[in-house]
Amino acid sequence: MDRKYSRRQFIGFSSAALGSSLFLKACTNPASQTTSAxxxxxxxxxxLPGNITDRAWNQSGYEGITLTKQKLGAETSYVEKVGQPDQAEALSDFARRGYNLVFAHGGQFDAAVQQVAGQFPNTFFVAVNGAATGKNIAALRINHMQVSYLCGIIGASMTKSNQLAYLAGQSFEATTQELRGFELGAQSVKPNIKISSSFTGDWNDVAKAKEAALALIASGADVLYQWFDVASPAVLQTAAEKGVYAFGNTTDQLEIAPKAVLTSALKRLDLAIAYLAEQAKTGQLTGQKYLIGLEKPEIVSLGRFGTIVPEAIQTKALTAKAAIAGNKIQFESCQNGGKDTWCLKETAT
Structure with missing residues (x-):
């Protein structure tokens, strides 16, 4: 059985552990950083920053350690709905209790992971969607730019107002890259298309997400690319109510709002997490960035297309998908308007 710790429980455990931390260091042998098979x-x-039943980001993370237990026979635990002020303590709590591998599920955990990792050299931390790396820190990244590029192609092909919008919980490297990929995909179809963006500051606040969606729709956007957790269904349903289109994210969210969802940016974090856990157990996990994209379609891909997407547009997106997987379309760092960003690079066969 997976062990679940509520926010109150892990704070309680941590308070006791803090008081005896020096004693524990002197009298116990720390767990191995990586464990042999x-x-x-x-x-x-x-x-996890949110709820394991959100049908999105947090559920995918929970399913990842569930799969890890099934495949590797690992002892697994989780704590959900951990806010930013409690991140470092939640990570530390698991490390103090001898966990070999701790996943921090979200780019917003980067600072907490870097703060904690040096104190617990015998625990390996994985910053999912993060940028942090170190001696005992790995970053697990999905190539968000690739799949959002495909969504940009679809969105630009479907819009009637020539205005698209991107909205998410927070702005950090992963969401910035996803927004940029969406822009580049849309501009490959319509160079002068308008793309707005909005960040609510909260992945789970339904009211804020709905308010942001309504504001973007009122400004003229008729295609929304959203990335939220618990708040995700509210955005998709709002799009359906207002007669505009939207994209699902992380999981296949077509069924949430079939009249609005064009397709979903699939990110099988469960498979990616189980893969890194296997690397850790066999002693092969290292302090680097693990970037997974369309070259691994079992992990990163497009979801089902809605019936509202014409076959010609589906074919256009799938052709671009094959080009990216075959490295004919790449993304490289560049400067645009004096700012560091990413640009499209098309290569010969």
Missing amino acids: GTNNFKVAIV
């Missing part, structure tokens, strides 16, 4: 006490935990 033949060891039975491989312990994996995940710290």
Whole structure:
């Protein structure tokens, strides 16, 4: 059985542990940073910013450690709905209790991971969607730019107002890249298309997400690319109510609002998490960035197309998908308007 720790429980455990931390360091042997495949006490935990039933980001993370338990026989635990002020303590709590591998599920955990990792050299931390790396820190990244580029092609092909919008919980490297990919995809179809963006500051606040969606729709956007957790269905349903289009994110969200959802940016974090856990158990996980894109279609892909998407537009997106997977379309760092960003690079066969 997976062990669940509520926010109150992990704070309680941590308070007791803090008082005896020096004693524990002197009297116990720390857990191995990586555990060999033949060891039975491989312990994996995940710290989640939201609810494991959100049908989006947090659920994918929870399913990742569930799959890890099934595949590797690991002892697994999780804590959900951890706010930014409690991130470092949640990570530390699992490390103090001898977990070999701890996933921090979201780019917003980067600072907390960097703060904690040096104190617990025998625990390996994985910043999912993050940019942090170090001796015992790995970053697990989805190539958001690739799949959002495809959504940009679809959105630009479907819009009637020539205005698209991107909205998400927070602005950090992963969401910035996803927005840029969406822009580049849309501009490849319509160079002068308008793309707005909005960040609510909260991945789970339904009211804020709906308010942001309504504001973007009122400004003229008729295609919304959203990335939220618990708040995700509210945006998709708002799009349906207002007669505009939207994209699902992380999981296939077509069924949430079939009249609005064009397709979904699939990111099988469960498979990616289980893969890195296997690397850790066999001692092969290192402090680097693991970037996974369309070259691994079992992890990153497009979801089902809505019936509202014409076959010709589906074919256009799938042709671009094959070009990206075959490295004929790439993204490279560049400067645009004096700012660092990413630009499209098309290569020969």
